[in-house]
Amino acid sequence: MSEIRRRDPRREWIARNRLHPEHASVLAALDGIEGGGATSEWLGPSGVIRKNPRAVGFIGPSGIKRIDRSGLQSGSQPTVSAMAVSGDSRRAVNIAEPAFLVAVVPDLIGGRLSAHDKDMLGLARRLADVDVGRPGAVVAILFCEHKEEALGEVGIDKVLHFNEAIYAGFAPEVRLAALTTVERELAPRYWLFPDSPLGGADLGRRLALRLNERPATGVWQIEADNEALLGWRCTARGAAGSLDIQRPLPRFVLALAECAEPVDETRHAAERLSIAGVTPTTLSRIEDLGQVAVDPAGVALAEAEFILSGGNGVKNWDAFHHAAKVLGATEGASRVAVDDGFMTRDRQVGATGTWVTARVYLAVGISGAIQHLQGIQRCDKVVAINLDPGCDMIKRADLAVIGDSAEILAALVGMVEQRRGGQRDAA
Numbered sequence: 270m271s272e273i274r275r276r277d278p279r280r281e282w283i284a285r286n287r288l289h290p291e292h293a294s295v296l297a298a299l300d301g302i303e304g305g306g307a308t309s310e311w312l313g314p315s316g317v318i319r320k321n322p323r324a325v326g327f328i329g330p331s332g333i334k335r336i337d338r339s340g341l342q343s344g345s346q347p348t349v350s351a352m353a354v355s356g357d358s359r360r361a362v363n364i365a366e367p368a369f370l371v372a373v374v375p376d377l378i379g380g381r382l383s384a385h386d387k388d389m390l391g392l393a394r395r396l397a398d399v400d401v402g403r404p405g406a407v408v409a410i411l412f413c414e415h416k417e418e419a420l421g422e423v424g425i426d427k428v429l430h431f432n433e434a435i436y437a438g439f440a441p442e443v444r445l446a447a448l449t450t451v452e453r454e455l456a457p458r459y460w461l462f463p464d465s466p467l468g469g470a471d472l473g474r475r476l477a478l479r480l481n482e483r484p485a486t487g488v489w490q491i492e493a494d495n496e497a498l499l500g501w502r503c504t505a506r507g508a509a510g511s512l513d514i515q516r517p518l519p520r521f522v523l524a525l526a527e528c529a530e531p532v533d534e535t536r537h538a539a540e541r542l543s544i545a546g547v548t549p550t551t552l553s554r555i556e557d558l559g560q561v562a563v564d565p566a567g568v569a570l571a572e573a574e575f576i577l578s579g580g581n582g583v584k585n586w587d588a589f590h591h592a593a594k595v596l597g598a599t600e601g602a603s604r605v606a607v608d609d610g611f612m613t614r615d616r617q618v619g620a621t622g623t624w625v626t627a628r629v630y631l632a633v634g635i636s637g638a639i640q641h642l643q644g645i646q647r648c649d650k651v652v653a654i655n656l657d658p659g660c661d662m663i664k665r666a667d668l669a670v671i672g673d674s675a676e677i678l679a680a681l682v683g684m685v686e687q688r689r690g691g692q693r694d695a696a
Contacts, residue, residue, distance in 0.1 A: 283295045371405055374461070379416075408428075428542060444472060470523060482519065489524065566594075595686060603618065603641055624643075641662075655671065
């Protein structure tokens with residue numbers, strides 16, 4: 270039989286055409302995988318090896334391309350007691366007898382998991398699922414009330430919830446005592462804290478010092494250590510963020526945002542867990558006087574949690590300012606609105622203005638220039654109000670409202686004022 274390699278131009282054309290109905294099956298055949306897969310390279314018509322850049326990463330259940338930062342280029346999770354969930358593409362995973370525990374203490378600001386918290390849980394899943402035969406479990410330690418209804422969908426196997434009012438507010442010593450008890454009773458293999466100024470950085474360092482451990486701070490990546498069986502190495506930012514430092518991964522990790530991909534392929538049990546021996550006590554030398562009321566107009570854009578931003582589509586700026594006051598939002602603006610003199614330069618959002626990290630960013634009449642989208646890329650939730658359903662801001666938004674911005678803002682303000690009025694009457 271001739272050893273000359275024969276080309277099939279039609280198959281090569283289908284392999285390059287993602288929209289062709291036979292694209293997936295042809296890629297699978299080229300890669301020698303039955304029933305699916307994606308080849309990373311093939312021989313082109315000129316004899317040159319062609320590479321498929323779309324083969325890097327994987328497609329999640331929602332159809333969004335995901336990149337595996339571990340370098341494994343696999344979207345699968347260990348199938349431990351896994352079964353398909355009816356009506357949901359996620360796999361249900363229940364780890365009944367974990368080989369070890371990975372403890373995560375999220376910031377949980379406002380009772381909800383932030384994007385940073387979800388990245389931490391994704392990092393915890395990588396550490397817990399390193400050995401398919403002997404998987405670990407992710408334990409989330411939550412203080413006070415939370416508003417999350419689907420903790421299992423972010424990769425949590427067990428939930429340890431301290432719900433006493435004594436843990437609310439600024440209570441580092443009381444929380445430290447509870448975490449010390451968790452260390453004594455559960456002995457987690459790893460402790461993960463978000464390296465953020467919202468509480469995780471301080472609490473993680475306090476606990477590491479109490480237990481005489483040397484933590485790794487500013488961690489933004491972990492990778493398998495080839496010299497140690499099932500071991501890890503971490504890469505952390507050092508020297509004021511000017512260089513990377515590599516070291517073996519310690520037990521205590523304070524990680525930065527985007528340290529890992531959040532979990533979106535599996536649904537875990539999120540079983541309630543309780544431990545004995547936790548006796549919270551107050552400390553007389555520390556008294557939390559509660560949060561101080563701050564005028565949203567005086568908050569810097571880079572520190573604001575709720576931003577109402579206006580663009581060229583805003584025609585009634587008096588109504589816009591009134592809406593920001595009623596909603597309790599910090600005002601922002603696009604470059605066009607600033608150039609036209611409707612807002613001051615310090616309120617400009619975007620790559621040429623201020624990069625913002627708000628939990629909620631409400632964009633009113635902003636089409637979404639690339640510089641503006643760069644400036645809001647770290648916002649948790651983006652809500653867009655616009656007349657153009659095809660603009661880039663609508664495509665970026667988590668929630669889009671198509672309509673006249675003045676009418677929608679007026680209706681929103683009316684609903685808020687009516688709700689507040691009803692609460693005052695009830696009181």
